[in-house]
Amino acid sequence: MPGENCAVFGCGSCRRTKGIGIWKLPLAKDEAHEKWREEWLGEIKKTREMDWNFRELIKYDRVYTCEKHFAPEDIEIFTSAKMTKKKLRFGALPTLNMPKKSHETEKPAARPARSVPLSDSSISTCSSRSRSVYYKTFSELCQKMKSLKSLNEWSYKTFSDRLVIRKELEQFLLPKLEICIDNSLGFTVKMFGSFLVDDHELYLKYHRSMQNVTLSMLVKELEAYSL
Ligand SMILES: [Zn+2]
Numbered sequence: 001m002p003g004e005n006c007a008v009f010g011c012g013s014c015r016r017t018k019g020i021g022i023w024k025l026p027l028a029k030d031e032a033h034e035k036w037r038e039e040w041l042g043e044i045k046k047t048r049e050m051d052w053n054f055r056e057l058i059k060y061d062r063v064y065t066c067e068k069h070f071a072p073e074d075i076e077i078f079t080s081a082k083m084t085k086k087k088l089r090f091g092a093l094p095t096l097n098m099p100k101k102s103h104e105t106e107k108p109a110a111r112p113a114r115s116v117p118l119s120d121s122s123i124s125t126c127s128s129r130s131r132s133v134y135y136k137t138f139s140e141l142c143q144k145m146k147s148l149k150s151l152n153e154w155s156y157k158t159f160s161d162r163l164v165i166r167k168e169l170e171q172f173l174l175p176k177l178e179i180c181i182d183n184s185l186g187f188t189v190k191m192f193g194s195f196l197v198d199d200h201e202l203y204l205k206y207h208r209s210m211q212n213v214t215l216s217m218l219v220k221e222l223e224a225y226s227l
Contacts, residue, residue, distance in 0.1 A: 021086035069094035
């Protein structure tokens, strides 16, 4: 039932999420409960627009809130051999893990005006937890680099805090391409001695991190640019 999801904007908890307590808005059975209900709803309204969906949830009394938004001390846990039951302390309000206002998150401020390749949006919408990364650590990258065939024509220097990979051409004084990777896996590219502009599509696409691209992919793309 879609109506049984947590009503907090952007929260994915639903009633079947294992182990997560989720509670319906308290019924206004007396004055104290009515006040609690209004305050609770007020917290959700702070970050959720009163759209048609939300109005329907309220109308049919299907506004649920999951335990992620309540302080641990507001949740009482009863365990028996058969089950665990979680109960919310009277008057507890959802104030934790609340999102920014929905209309703010829909329009990110610092979005470049140009169109960004699809792969970029899929990277940025995945959470960093679920997405697999190409390299976890700087030393892993250094290790893997040594066996890369695509780097045959490149030279490299390893420093304690960074790695510099260069492709040099004899007729030019400056290296044709230079990739500098720091020990937090951020990368910077120079082409004939000049840094790429900060909003270069390669940077936008991979968020300037070697976690989002393999070294051989990056080298291949750079070589295609500098032909
Ligand atoms: Zn929630």
